[in-house]
Ligand code: SF4
């Protein structure tokens with residue numbers, strides 16, 4: 001058995017942490033496992049990938065990006081319409097999606113659960129790493145709930161979360177684990193078999209191919225094009241100004257890192273949602289607490 005998993009999400013959702021939780025849970029379960037994120041686009045809201053390889057004892061000698069995954073984990077449902085997460089997915093592959101707002105209709109078998117709503121209820125924030133990892137561990141038949149829980153504790157402790165917050169992440173993971181089925185057809189298709197040893201890719205020791213379909217680097221050759229880059233598509237949360245509290249102090253206008261707050265002649269601020277990436281710096285800086293955070297709704 002060798003399973004390659006590619007995770008897609010947005011900066012700030014915990015894509016890297018989700019991969020680490022899956023990998024650690026598999027290791028605790030007695031499997032060989034490795035994980036790695038794609039480095040480069042680490043910005044809140046930017047598209048982010050991470051990769052996990054799991055085997056049931058066979059040494060993992062591949063490295064680098066996974067171009068042909070057996071399973072995709074989509075932490076952000078908006079990535080379905082705005083990027084190409086299905087790139088390279090094997091024909092017998094499985095899609096696991098945090099689908100808070102759309103009922104997925106894919107050409108591939110899928111498992112969907114609204115991890116975001118569960119995270120907002122349990123953690124009070126849209127941080128879905130533990131929940132998404134739990135979906136993968138359960139749907140792919142990789143680990144027990146005990147190994148998963150221990151992996152969440154280890155990884156959340158590693159990033160310095162408070163014990164109380166770690167336990168709430170464990171609670172989220174256990175809820176998500178219990179809410180989806182194990183996809184038996186996937187598990188049977190990836191059972192150990194003599195043909196596994198004939199897998200050509202396992203004979204290539206260290207091959208790090210370029211990921212053709214998901215180039216992370218844009219070529220910007222002209223000035224003044226920032227307006228055309230609709231960073232609002234990255235938004236996971238939406239700032240809303242309560243004009244009954246706003247004193248037009250323009251602090252939000254000054255602090256917005258993307259200059260997407262404009263002012264009327266009388267200094268009333270307006271947020272340009274085409275470019276607001278939802279960093280919520282304006283809400284943090286507003287001295288009147290006149291800006292609140294809403295869940296972004298993908299178009
Ligand atoms: S920082 Fe707050 S009070 Fe000041 S202009 Fe912006 S929304 Fe209004």
Ligand code: SF4
Nearest residue numbers: 256276277279280282
């Ligand atoms: S959340 Fe606020 S500070 Fe951040 S990009 Fe949007 S308007 Fe600007």
